[in-house]
Amino acid sequence: MVMSLQQKLIEQLGVLSPLHLDVINESAHHGGYFPGKESHFKVIIVSDVFEGLRLVQKHQKVYSVTQNLLVAHGGPIHALAIHAYSKAQWNGQVPSSPECAHAKK
Template identity: 85%
Template sequence: MSLQQQLVEQLSALSPLHLEVINESAHHGGYFPGKESHFKVIIVSDAFEHLRLVQKHQKVYSCTQNLLAAHGGPIHALAIHAYSQTQWKGDVPLSPECAHAKK
């Protein structure tokens, strides 16, 4: 199972109303076909209602920590965009350019 699929599976614990897991590895230095190291998550869940940004991120980290490099996993970077249903406007934030990506 790909890391992207594992992220989707693990984040399903938050009962998302909307979930996108985007593999952004190709936009980063050291990329080769099939590499999975950088992801962006857009998740909308009632579990985020009335939470501050850091608390939303903590919920996502608690579901995915076994996949993150800080805990010995293979994912180097996880950009999190977490919204409650009332906060979600349907916009997907752009990711910044990686300074080490091939131009």
């Protein structure tokens, strides 16, 4: 059975021992979408590994475990919106995503 990109992201992000993890496929909201396309994702992750880190350091941790899936490293994912929090920072809200300029209106 072939694993979806969303499933692969969830599996790879598991290395960061998330207390909360949402991986949302937002591909349908972007230009060039067709059914089954997986190219744009939003990640909401809460983990103790982010405690005391600056935003860029949190993103670097996420990139380090997902880089093989990103276009910049030859992978299929074009965009990865990262919302990374320590347990103390997490308020339970999912940030909204901006509208894509190339999405069908």
